[in-house]
Structure formats: C-alpha cells, structure tokens
Amino acid sequence: MITSTSNAKVKRLVNLRKKRKARDTEKVFLTEGLRMFEEVPEDRLLEIYVTEHFYKKEKALVDAKHKKSGCQMEVLTDTVMNFVSDTKTPQGVLCVVTQENQGEAWLEKELKAPEQVPLIMLLDNLQDPGNMGTILRTAEAAAVTGIIMSSDCVDVYNPKVIRSTMGSIFRVPFVYVENVTDVIRQMKEHGIRTYATHLAGELAYDEPDYRTPSAFFVGNEGNGLRDQVAELADIYIKIPMAGQVESLNAAIAATVVMFEAGRQRRH
Amino acid sequence: MITSTSNAKVKRLVNLRKKRKARDTEKVFLTEGLRMFEEVPEDRLLEIYVTEHFYKKEKALVDAKHKKSGCQMEVLTDTVMNFVSDTKTPQGVLCVVTQENQGEAWLEKELKAPEQVPLIMLLDNLQDPGNMGTILRTAEAAAVTGIIMSSDCVDVYNPKVIRSTMGSIFRVPFVYVENVTDVIRQMKEHGIRTYATHLAGELAYDEPDYRTPSAFFVGNEGNGLRDQVAELADIYIKIPMAGQVESLNAAIAATVVMFEAGRQRRH
Known part of the structure; x- marks a missing residue:
C-alpha cells in the first residue's frame, strides 16, 4: 500500500x-x-x-x-x-x-477505401476539455466515422476530456494533424463534401444532403473557425438561432450538425 | 476602494x-x-x-x-x-x-393564452450547473418558449449556471414548480403534447410532429427521468445512438430534441 x-x-x-x-x-x-x-x-x-x-x-x-x-x-x-x-x-x-488510437490508420483508409460513407468531424483549435470529451461521446452516438483535430486542439488525454467521453475515447478514431489545409485538400480529392459551420453560412444546416461522404468543420469556442480553414470548405452552413443568441457552445453546434446527418442517413 | x-x-x-x-x-x-x-x-x-x-x-x-x-x-x-x-x-x-424572471406569469399565460405555439422544456432533477446553463442558452436559440424545472433542479442562479447561459438567463422564461405532476396535467388539459426523452422510447425523436404545442421532458444526468414523471408523458421518444454509447449528456439530449422541433417549425 x-x-x-x-x-x-x-x-x-x-x-x-x-x-x-x-x-x-x-x-x-x-x-x-x-x-x-x-x-x-x-x-x-x-x-x-x-x-x-x-x-x-x-x-x-x-x-x-x-x-x-x-x-x-x-x-x-x-x-x-x-x-x-x-x-x-x-x-x-x-x-x-x-495511448493507442487507430486514428492515423483510420484516416488513411477513410480517404482511400472507406468502409462506410464517411462522416467526419474536423475540429479546429478547440480548447475546452469538456467540449472535446462531449463531442467524442456524441460523435460515437451519431455514427461519426472519425475525428480530425488541428494540432493546437486541447489534448484528448487531458483527464477532463477522458471523463467527459464516458468511454468513447476507446472507440472513436481520432487523429491530430499538423497541416489541416493538407488534409482538407485530400478529403476533397477523395470526394468528401466539406461543410464549415459558420455564422456567415449561406445554407441552414438542414438543407444539404449528408447521405454522401461528408465532413463538418467546427471551430474554437470563442472565435469560431479560422478563416484559412473555413475558406477551404465547399459550403458554409449556419444554425439558425432565435432570440438574441450570438453563438452556440461548440459541442452544442457540433451536436446539431452531427445528429442532422445521422437523421438523414437513417431515412 | x-x-x-x-x-x-x-x-x-x-x-x-x-x-x-x-x-x-x-x-x-x-x-x-x-x-x-x-x-x-x-x-x-x-x-x-x-x-x-x-x-x-x-x-x-x-x-x-x-x-x-x-x-x-x-x-x-x-x-x-x-x-x-x-x-x-x-x-x-x-x-x-x-432575481426577476417572468416565469410564473409566463406559465400561466402559456397554458391559457399562449402568444406562440408553445415549445416547453421540462427539466426533472437536473443537477449539473453547466448543463443547466447550456440548456438555457440553447433553448433561447431553438425558440423554446419557456422552461419548467422541478424544485430539486440545480439553482439557476448558481454562478456556474449564470456563466454558461451567456446572457440567456435574462431572456428565457423559467419557473420552478413544487408539483411537476400537476403542471404536466395542466399542460395536457390545454392541448400541449408531452414527450419524454427516454431510453425506452417507442418513437425516434424525429418522428413526431412538433409543429403543434409541445413539451419535452428531460431527466437527471445519471438516472434519466423519474418514472413518475416519464409515465405522465403522451409519448416516449428516443434518440437513436450508434456504437456502444449508453446515454447522451443531458444538455446534448435536450439540444437534439429542441433543434428538431425548431427545424420542423421552420419548414
């Protein structure tokens, strides 16, 4: 003892x-x-x-x-x-x-020979451990195929992240990438449609058809997506907000788009 | 000084x-x-x-x-x-x-002469301040008309709740009720359809039509809805979950149903 x-x-x-x-x-x-x-x-x-x-x-x-x-x-x-x-x-x-996640192997396969229709979350500079953990847990529930994170995101092995994942940390493929731009370019080359969740979105989040290979970009809690990342997306989508709400919590915004994709894919 | x-x-x-x-x-x-x-x-x-x-x-x-x-x-x-x-x-x-919320006045009006089609969240024994604050913020964004809380929910005036609301505390009507059963009975008498989010749901959350007066019941983080509350709902709805996820965070589950109602009401 x-x-x-x-x-x-x-x-x-x-x-x-x-x-x-x-x-x-x-x-x-x-x-x-x-x-x-x-x-x-x-x-x-x-x-x-x-x-x-x-x-x-x-x-x-x-x-x-x-x-x-x-x-x-x-x-x-x-x-x-x-x-x-x-x-x-x-x-x-x-x-x-x-630490032993199949994220790198998953990403390579996802781009070249995906087993299912890819549904990818790309997190850009996400900082809050609770949000990160909640997104991992919710992503598993929403049948997201994997998560890509910019290298400046919070560490997924932070104890607060681990706690919020409720075990999803062991099951959802995730990978940190040094060069987000490069990965986005690769996704697009492989026919994955990319959506930036953005206050300046042209389409409401429930307008596109997500039954084809899709990736959502979600940004930092305070600042949203960095311009150089958002600009690479095929389509800007917005989540319509009533009242005087200026933005949603990052995990909440991610939930809304992930579950909309899941909903469409069940129908 | x-x-x-x-x-x-x-x-x-x-x-x-x-x-x-x-x-x-x-x-x-x-x-x-x-x-x-x-x-x-x-x-x-x-x-x-x-x-x-x-x-x-x-x-x-x-x-x-x-x-x-x-x-x-x-x-x-x-x-x-x-x-x-x-x-x-x-x-x-x-x-x-x-402290000055119009919750009681709102509830009385909502039941008798609602200004809009009611979209009500009923929170049963919700304990986490972050979840409570996030639900208030997200509810405003999703055009929820008001929030009813059992008297054993966390205090909305807890500093952590206040912080998470990002100001929605000043705008969303909310009311604590001693007798949840009684309020649910009143909602039903006034034609509000009640939905319990429940793992034993018969319908997926996106199957009902929420364009009529609706109320969602969301339960405690660890234990879900209490039986005596869930039993009073007209319909049990479930959020389909992939992978090995057993449940969603309470604020996430609330988000999924609130935004589905909002989505339907926009169309």
Missing part, C-alpha cells in the same frame, strides 16, 4: 495527470472512476490503483480486470488517492492506460 | 456566490465578466464591483451602465476580486442583479 504523497510513483501519476508532455513521453494516460474502469480494454490496461474501500466494494470486478490484463495493481490510501485524483471526490479507482 | 477580504461587503458577496439561501433571501444573484456585464438589463442592476484595471479599460461602458442604472459602484483590489470571484482568473467585473 502506498501511504505517502511523496512516493515516486505518486509523483509520476500527478505528472501524468497534469502534463501532456509526461503523457506523450510515456504514451499513456489516466482514467478515473468505476465507469471508465469498466470500459478500459484489458489489452490497454497497464496499471490499476485503488483505495481499500473501492477494492472491498468492487473486488470481483477489480480481480477480473487485474487477472485478464496481467497488469500491475497497487492500493493507495484515501489521502494519496485524493492527492493524485483530478476530481474533488475520487471514486477510488485510477488506471494507467496506453 | 475595498482592500480587505474581511470587509462585511466582501463577506456578503462570497455568501451570495456560495449560498442559494443567501441569494433567495435577498432575491439577487451575481454575474461575472464583461459579457454578462454588457447583458445585464440596467433596471435589474443593483451593484457594480470592478477592479481598477477593468475600470480603466472599460471606463465608458462602466460609467454608462452606472449612470443608466443609478446603482452603487465600488472598486475592489485584485486580491479582493479574486477572493469574491467564482473563477480562477476573474475578468475584473462583478454585478449584483435582481
């Missing part, structure tokens, strides 16, 4: 929670809570940390996960778990998991 | 930030930041608190608001503003504003 917050393992966990660089160097990230613990694929589970209380309560689950994955396990005191955790009231379980 | 965090005025502001009871006793709430400051109607503005830096930067705006409203104004040191603020990096302006 680890009882001291100055333990080297504890310091490493805090680093992994706080620092993107630490996560990327080790190619791992942290998950917290029962729900995420249940969702972690065993072959990606490297380490389990539990409190005594959690272990007693969920012994069968913990032992099964521990055995199947063959990973390391340690017990932390409540104080140490509180110190390590990203939440105010930790649930008592934390995992170290490998 | 207030320079001490032990000043009685400062203590009161902290109480107003932290305690629903303090807000309800005084019938006021706090707003923070430039955007909300611009949005506060002058006739509801009671007190302005600014840092010297903010005052210098936005002198014309502050003076105009101060003069038009005839309210009190005080300068706080940065330390005091930090102490009072709900955010880590305060923008330097905080207001005390009257």
